[in-house]
Amino acid sequence: MLGVGVMVVTLPLYLSGAGLSALEVGLVLTCGMAGGAVATLGFGRAAEVYGRRTALKIAALGPAVGAVLLLTQSAVGILAFAAFIGGVSASGQDVGPPQALEQAAIADLLGPGARRFAWYGLTGSLSLALGSLLAGAVAAASQGRSGGPYAPLIGLYAATSLAAFCLYAFLGTAVEAAAEGPGRKRTRAPLGPSRRRVKELAALYSVDSMAGGVGAQSLVAYYFHLRFGLQLDVIGPMLFLANLAAAGSQLVAASLAERFGLLRTMVFTHLPSDILLALVPLMPWWPLAAAVLVARQSISQMDVPTRQAYTMAMVTPAERTAAASATGAARTVGAAVGPIVGGALVTAVLPGLNLLAAGGVKAAYDLVLYRRFKSVPLPPPASRPTIGAPEPGLDRPGDSPRPSPWR
Numbered sequence: 001m002l003g004v005g006v007m008v009v010t011l012p013l014y015l016s017g018a019g020l021s022a023l024e025v026g027l028v029l030t031c032g033m034a035g036g037a038v039a040t041l042g043f044g045r046a047a048e049v050y051g052r053r054t055a056l057k058i059a060a061l062g063p064a065v066g067a068v069l070l071l072t073q074s075a076v077g078i079l080a081f082a083a084f085i086g087g088v089s090a091s092g093q094d095v096g097p098p099q100a101l102e103q104a105a106i107a108d109l110l111g112p113g114a115r116r117f118a119w120y121g122l123t124g125s126l127s128l129a130l131g132s133l134l135a136g137a138v139a140a141a142s143q144g145r146s147g148g149p150y151a152p153l154i155g156l157y158a159a160t161s162l163a164a165f166c167l168y169a170f171l172g173t174a175v176e177a178a179a180e181g182p183g184r185k186r187t188r189a190p191l192g193p194s195r196r197r198v199k200e201l202a203a204l205y206s207v208d209s210m211a212g213g214v215g216a217q218s219l220v221a222y223y224f225h226l227r228f229g230l231q232l233d234v235i236g237p238m239l240f241l242a243n244l245a246a247a248g249s250q251l252v253a254a255s256l257a258e259r260f261g262l263l264r265t266m267v268f269t270h271l272p273s274d275i276l277l278a279l280v281p282l283m284p285w286w287p288l289a290a291a292v293l294v295a296r297q298s299i300s301q302m303d304v305p306t307r308q309a310y311t312m313a314m315v316t317p318a319e320r321t322a323a324a325s326a327t328g329a330a331r332t333v334g335a336a337v338g339p340i341v342g343g344a345l346v347t348a349v350l351p352g353l354n355l356l357a358a359g360g361v362k363a364a365y366d367l368v369l370y371r372r373f374k375s376v377p378l379p380p381p382a383s384r385p386t387i388g389a390p391e392p393g394l395d396r397p398g399d400s401p402r403p404s405p406w407r
Contacts, residue, residue: 001124003063003160004089005131005243006153009236011088012222014070014150015079022222024076026343029218031080032088033336035062036096037329039087043097044325052101052321053171059097060165062087067158071151086157098164100328103308104320105175112312114262117305118254122247125301129243136236149232177321194315194323200372201311202327206334208365213338215277215358219346220293227351228286238290245298253302262310262378267370269302271363276300278359281352313378 011032015025039059047055066086073079082088087096103117110116135153142149217239224230224238249269257265276296283289315323338358345354 001127002131002134003157005128005133005239006135006160007088007131007157008128008217009132009135009221009232009239010150010153010157011070011083012218013225013232013235014154016222016225017150018074018079020076020079022226022343022346023340024343025222026219026340026346028076028080028083029088029216029339029343030213030336032066032083032086033213033332033339035066035084036087036089037332037336038084040097040100040325040329040332044100044321044329047097047101047321047325048177051176052105053168053173053175056098056101056168056171057165059101060161060168062096063161064158067154067161071154096332097325097328100324101321103312103328104177104324107312107320107324108177108317109174112309113254114257114265114305114309115251115254117308118250121250121301121305121308125243125247125250129240129247132236132243133240134236136233136240139232139236143233177318192316192319194319197314197376198311198319198323198326201314202330204365204369204372205307205327206330208362208369209331209334210338211358211361211365213335214342214345214361215355216335216339216342219339219342219354220280222343223281223346223352223355224286224289226346227281228289230286238293241290242294242297245294246301249298249300249302250305253304253306256302257306257309262306262313263370263373266303266306266310267366269299270366273297273300273302274359274363274366276359277362278356281355310378 012025012029015028016022020028039062043055043059046058063086066082066084066088069082069085070079073082089096102120106116106120134156135149138153139149142152221235221239224235230238253265253269256269260268273296276292277300280289280292280296283292311323311327312320342354342358345357346352
């Protein structure tokens with residue numbers, strides 16, 4: 001996520017500086033999101049056969065390859081291919097297979113409680129914020145120097161993926177699917193009794209992510225650059241503050257979920273953030289627009305841990321990897337469509353029209369999601385054997401020792 005934070009603010013300005021139009025920038029960003037979707041499905045299936053550890057290690061190498069191509073090629077088609085191979089995220093979220101596989105492992109190790117996913121999301125959001133701040137600091141230090149800050153920042157993105165590969169190499173067998181064990185052959189565990197609900201969730205999540213792609217953080221950075229003339233040294237710290245505000249909100253979301261439930265917390269914290277997103281392009285001065293953006297981010301991520309916990313609680317333990325991969329890929333497919341649409345809208349009649357459109361579609365998603373699932377009960381705790389979290393949204397310590405995910 002540190003690498004994602006670097007690239008989400010660096011890539012659109014790098015591409016713009018290379019002479020690409022707004023539509024071409026959106027196309028490259030879309031290819032990056034599409035690559036993440038394909039990888040999420042592919043490595044999700046590979047994990048069912050070869051194990052999560054193997055899939056995570058191989059998936060971590062893709063961003064390094066993509067970064068090398070970005071630095072050495074200039075043709076639009078090759079840049080788009082590089083973003084595809086690297087699964088470069090424009091949204092400010094990890095769109096590749098690691099997130100889906102890690103979510104399934106966390107649910108198996110600790111149970112599907114929202115607080116587990118809140119700490120997971122908090123770590124990612126803080127790393128994302130630091131990445132944006134680091135990009136701004138490198139840009140400020142590079143002013144006046146030939147070549148600019150882009151090469152070292154894209155190189156840093158490659159380095160973070162290699163660091164992730166090294167960390168995944170130390171994972172132990174506890175991160176594998178709950179039904180697996182030493183000496184047992186792995187087989188594919190596709191969706192079973194939860195298939196219909198997972199498909200419905202995946203479709204809705206895809207719509208939300210499509211709107212999120214239209215208003216992706218990379219396009220937010222691009223909007224501030226086009227509308228107000230801001231550069232990386234200002235945009236980086238601005239997105240740092242926005243993502244820092246988002247980080248702490250995830251722990252608040254876990255507490256709200258314990259009181260009001262996962263679904264209500266997902267929906268009724270997300271709606272106000274949609275309205276604030278639509279207000280950003282209506283602000284006449286960049287400090288005011290930045291303030292609205294930070295306010296939006298302070299509540300926009302509350303649905304993330306609750307959504308992850310809700311999905312894992314909805315399915316049986318044997319379906320978790322498949323469910324996480326299916327919903328994760330659906331979100332990434334939706335997000336992949338967004339940047340090219342947002343790239344076309346960001347310079348349309350009203351600058352920032354993409355942010356207005358994104359806010360409206362996301363609000364509609366929230367209302368449809370709540371209406372469809374408000375009367376759908378989650379499976380009883382007994383059908384979801386967990387360690388330490390007997391109910392989604394509640395986090396009481398269990399009696400069983402927790403296996404370490406590390407060797």
